[in-house]
Amino acid sequence: MTAVSQSVSLEVEDGIAVITIDNPPVNALSSHVRDGIADGVEQAIADDSVTAIVLICAGRTFIAGADITEFGGASKGRSLPETQATMENSPKPIVAAIHGTALGGGLETAMAAHYRVAIDSAEFGLPEVKLGLLPGAGGTQRLPRVTGVQKALEMMTSGDRIGADEALECGLINEIVDDLKAGAMAFARKAVDEGWPLVKIRDFDEKLQAAKDDPEIFTRFRAKTARKTRGFLAPEYNIQCIEAAVNMPFDEGIKFERERFTELMNGTQSAAQRYYFFAERQAAKIPDVPKDTPQIEINTAGIIGAGTMGGGIAMNFANVGIPVIIVDRDQASLDKGLGVVRKNYERSVKSGRLTMEDVDARMALISGATSREALADVDIVIEAVFEFMDLKKEIFADLDRICKPGALLASNTSALDVNEIASATSRPESVIGMHFFSPANVMKLLENVRGDATSDTVIATAMAVGKRIGKIPALVGVCQGFVGNRILAQRRIEADNMALEGAPPAMIDDVLYDFGFPMGPFAMSDLAGLDIGWDPEKSTGSTVKELINESGRHGQKNGRGYYTYDPETRAKTPDPEVVAMIKAFGESKGVEQREFTEEIILDRCLLPMVNEGAKILEEGIAIRPSDIDVIWINGYGWPVYTGGPMFWADTVGLDVVVEKIKHYSAMLGGRHWELSPLLERLAAEGKTFQSMGS
């Protein structure tokens, strides 16, 4: 084997040159990989003993894309299009041999080969859209030529991967092989022996014809995906590039792709989304918990409480094949909870995401019990009963008696003190908060809450099991509301204050919706139910909440809340009576009425969140600013294309943020406007949250 570059080697076996890329962890296309491939191909072309070339990767995957860490830096060595041109123009057939994930620039490299083979577990995708980008090395022009326009639109605007079977069916690969290297070499030999042509995808035209005949395909696709892609630039640019593939010759399409790619790469959305990519991975790393910390082996799980959260949490475990026992206080509550779980699964059958067999297999993994003794042997217990400290402590004292030594004992409390819960046991080191978000089977965020005594093993296990059940875990410390809800509370205070000062709730909601949130705080309250925590017996019209409930408005559930809801379509219309009611209440309390602009509303909603985030960092409740961003993006719908509250504040400029907070603080007062010393210091030093590192 000859080394061609630091990560690429070449070996000639039976007249076939095997070019192997070995650039751990994911064989990203660093400059030495791009150079290595091109040099390897040139050497193989020059070697008369070589008849064909196989491009293969060592390690866990085929090339997973461009090296994202190189983005924004000076370009080094050959560009990817140059490397691709060397491959595509090779007079000897090149076969890409694919395992793991061929993603982004990786798939684009494979599409510059003349043929592609893969093992059946391989996956293929162009996920650039998730980084706020589009495939910038011909992918937008080649993929539709191979798969047809509809599939290319779906793959490129979602970034989702397809499996080997689907790739074979749509022509993206030529064959599925059992043994990758041997299979690819046999394929290459056959290509030589049988004189197959040197196929260049750039010359394909056939599969574009359907879209030429039906140009409305793009209008329909835009309409269908509008809701999902709202606010994002990249999906639209991906679509435009596919249109270019249909309407322009290949080389012009490539030029169009390059212009659009450069624009996205230089824009703030992609900067935010690339930041987020690394933030999500960083959140998994806990500085004082070494990577090799021993973990509890999780083979079985127990949940206490079959309600809204317990049922959803149980589904997460069943979804990945971990048997789970749900305990509730009586058979009726248990049956009700299990019924909801089944219904949720059946909804997935209706939408085509699961088969009935999948549902049966998952339900078979979920069993119910009314006695906590059933949890004696499970490896992890997650408590999700009512939010009462006394009840949680009673349960944890019981779990201490029942559960086997070393079992992980978690509470899904949304705000209670995890240390106090742990104090009910003789093993506080085994206790941790695992705060899921509703609906727990859907929402990605998992806030793991470390108590004072929580052991490294328990922390490492909670982080790992979170990832295993498909969540994005972030580790936080104990405080009221932890990170997410503590910050949410600040936004709520200001939203309510503004409503009392005369800003219509719908105007506040609209500003946040336009910023990119799925909904604003008032629409969210209507969805959750306005009567949560409202007691009709004790209600005396002394708060806005009491007034609204007393007027018979309980939110979406009865069609009236801050908005009125169409019984058929659930479309919402602002309710002028509510606006007047809140305004009158504010005036009766002597609240000064003000004029509002979109900018003021946005400032007053978002700046207290940033300020609170900074306080959370000062107190060491969050490990790093980017963890706060991960929490807000995955738990509360903060638009990823602005990077989360802390990244967003950096883009606004911390000096501007501080100046505005001082302004509002002087005007309005309130604890949430008290400037965080950390924020003040960073701004004074001309620094950013990102400069704090991680």
Ligand code: 3HC
């Ligand atoms: N560049 C640089 N580093 C990368 C990388 C990339 N493309 N992809 C992954 N990594 C790093 C991760 O940051 C992580 O580093 P860490 O261990 O220091 O935290 C490490 O590789 C392992 O990654 P994961 O933890 O994500 O490992 P998984 O096994 O869970 O997932 C994966 C592997 C599916 C390949 C996933 O990493 C992934 O989706 N990567 C990004 C793929 C992508 O977006 N490709 C397109 C890039 S843009 C492009 O190609 C532009 C082109 O069109 C010109």
Ligand code: NAI
């Ligand atoms: P829920 O009211 O839907 O369910 C609670 C379940 O616990 C019920 O099935 C009830 O019968 C059961 N239960 C009560 N006492 C019990 C006992 N002694 N033994 C066994 N089971 C008992 O409540 P929900 O919404 O699921 O909340 C559960 C926990 O999750 C709470 O701590 C809540 O703060 C937290 N949480 C809730 C979120 C939400 O959006 N609903 C979000 C995140 C956390």
